[in-house]
Amino acid sequence: MVDFGGWDMPVQYPAGTIEEHLRTRTHAGLFDVSHMGEIDVRGSDAIAFVNRLTANDVTKLVDGQAQYSALTTPQGTVIDDLLVYRVAGDHLLLVVNAGTTDKDWEWIKSHHSGESVALRNASAEYCQIALQGPDAESILQPLTDVPLSEIKYYHFRPGTVDGVSGIVSRTGYTGEDGFEVYAPADRAEQLWNKMLDAGKTGTPTGVLPCGLAARNTLRLEAGMALYGHEIDETTTLLEANLGWICKLDKGDFIGREALAQQKEAGIKRKLVGFEVTERGIARDEQDVLVDDEKVGKVTSGSPAPFLKKNIGMAYVPVGYASVGQEIKIDVRGRLVGAQLVKTPFYKRTK
Amino acid sequence: MANVPEDLHYSKDHEWVRVEGNEAIIGITDYAQNSLGDVVYVELPKAGDEFSASESFGSVESVKAVSEIFTPVSGVVTSINESLADEPESVNSDPYGAGWMVRMRMSSPGEVDSLLTAAEYEDFTKAESE
Numbered sequence: 328m329v330d331f332g333g334w335d336m337p338v339q340y341p342a343g344t345i346e347e348h349l350r351t352r353t354h355a356g357l358f359d360v361s362h363m364g365e366i367d368v369r370g371s372d373a374i375a376f377v378n379r380l381t382a383n384d385v386t387k388l389v390d391g392q393a394q395y396s397a398l399t400t401p402q403g404t405v406i407d408d409l410l411v412y413r414v415a416g417d418h419l420l421l422v423v424n425a426g427t428t429d430k431d432w433e434w435i436k437s438h439h440s441g442e443s444v445a446l447r448n449a450s451a452e453y454c455q456i457a458l459q460g461p462d463a464e465s466i467l468q469p470l471t472d473v474p475l476s477e478i479k480y481y482h483f484r485p486g487t488v489d490g491v492s493g494i495v496s497r498t499g500y501t502g503e504d505g506f507e508v509y510a511p512a513d514r515a516e517q518l519w520n521k522m523l524d525a526g527k528t529g530t531p532t533g534v535l536p537c538g539l540a541a542r543n544t545l546r547l548e549a550g551m552a553l554y555g556h557e558i559d560e561t562t563t564l565l566e567a568n569l570g571w572i573c574k575l576d577k578g579d580f581i582g583r584e585a586l587a588q589q590k591e592a593g594i595k596r597k598l599v600g601f602e603v604t605e606r607g608i609a610r611d612e613q614d615v616l617v618d619d620e621k622v623g624k625v626t627s628g629s630p631a632p633f634l635k636k637n638i639g640m641a642y643v644p645v646g647y648a649s650v651g652q653e654i655k656i657d658v659r660g661r662l663v664g665a666q667l668v669k670t671p672f673y674k675r676t677k
Numbered sequence: 678m679a680n681v682p683e684d685l686h687y688s689k690d691h692e693w694v695r696v697e698g699n700e701a702i703i704g705i706t707d708y709a710q711n712s713l714g715d716v717v718y719v720e721l722p723k724a725g726d727e728f729s730a731s732e733s734f735g736s737v738e739s740v741k742a743v744s745e746i747f748t749p750v751s752g753v754v755t756s757i758n759e760s761l762a763d764e765p766e767s768v769n770s771d772p773y774g775a776g777w778m779v780r781m782r783m784s785s786p787g788e789v790d791s792l793l794t795a796a797e798y799e800d801f802t803k804a805e806s807e
Contacts, residue, residue, distance in 0.1 A: 632740065
């Protein structure tokens with residue numbers, strides 16, 4: 328067990344990270360992600376308020392739809408990345424990272440000025456169980472009254488799972504199809520055990536409980552950012568390849584001006600993906616070199632169990648950010664060759 | 678329970694030493710491989726490299742983490758286990774056999790006497806995991 332944002336969480340279960348990762352890609356993996364924070368926003372100005380604090384366009388959401396977005400600073404850097412769920416026109420649920428929940432909560436409260444909204448940090452009220460992988464729908468369907476095939480990617484429905492009322496969302500952090508179930512915190516164990524049973528855990532193709540290490544390798548293969556690594560208060564959304572969530576034309580929001588200026592002037596550095604081409608594993612924080620000169624840092628580096636390669640992401644100057652660029656990684660004093668590749672590293676076949 | 682063969686010597690850094698005449702064969706223990714999880718990469722020194730006892734001579738990497746490995750005795754590396762380059766998982770499946778790491782010619786063979794016996798190492802790991 329490790330401390331993760333104040334939560335005791337397993338790095339891996341007995342099957343081990345590689346097996347957990349592979350099973351999620353080929354069948355199904357179960358993740359207890361109850362540590363994630365939930366902030367409830369209600370009131371007639373809920374959409375306008377959240378639209379002013381986040382980069383993506385909340386007005387584009389319909390009831391039952393979710394959106395990947397970010398809370399931004401006036402400089403266009405990232406307070407946190409989050410999912411915005413539109414429960415109703417006057418009710419949004421913001422799902423934020425565990426380690427940043429308190430910071431986000433303070434940030435959101437402090438930027439509330441005049442809008443007619445009621446804010447509640449509901450993090451302790453929810454558990455969140457993520458069932459991910461190609462078998463997720465067939466495992467979950469018998470347990471829920473929600474017709475899962477009708478839920479599109481990044482949509483959700485209220486409903487029951489094993490008789491427990493909650494929200495079933497077709498979202499995830501693995502690059503696979505799958506669901507995230509939000510329910511009352513005291514039902515976490517019941518739902519966890521039920522989904523393991525329904526997924527025939529313990530059999531060679533059954534669902535495996537997965538720890539933090541597999542969650543990280545899965546999201547990395549899928550090219551997804553992790554707060555504190557690829558994005559933080561020093562990186563802008565444009566540098567982090569998250570221009571697609573910057574809706575500069577939607578009206579004013581915190582950071583809009585800075586992002587518009589940066590877009591106009593052009594970014595100086597950029598988040599890229601690389602594959603190690605020599606023997607060695609790149610790790611977080613290691614230096615990236617081009618022609619013996621330090622040009623950047625690895626934000627996440629790890630073996631990729633499904634791709635069977637050693638991969639990573641790094642910030643480099645835009646002049647060195649083209650696919651095919653050769654770089655070196657300083658792996659504890661040894662320079663190891665790597666090459667920039669397209670991200671995501673892994674994309675599931677539909 | 679972790680496997681702790683009787684005939685080996687152990688360090689508190691979780692390496693084992695098998696003595697063959699003047700030579701020491703070194704690897705990491707069953708307890709260590711189990712704590713690390715799936716080993717995906719092993720970095721070893723070259724034959725001819727010289728180390729003092731307790732010096733780091735390489736590293737073992739799991740998906741999540743890098744752990745240094747330390748030589749329990751002083752000496753010169755005479756050979757390394759080349760097969761770990763392609764089969765690092767041997768460290769998990771057979772830590773005292775196919776997962777051995779280096780063979781050294783010991784410069785002070787008396788150093789092995791200060792290492793832990795199997796029984797002492799077993800007590801040590803029990804205390805550590807409590």
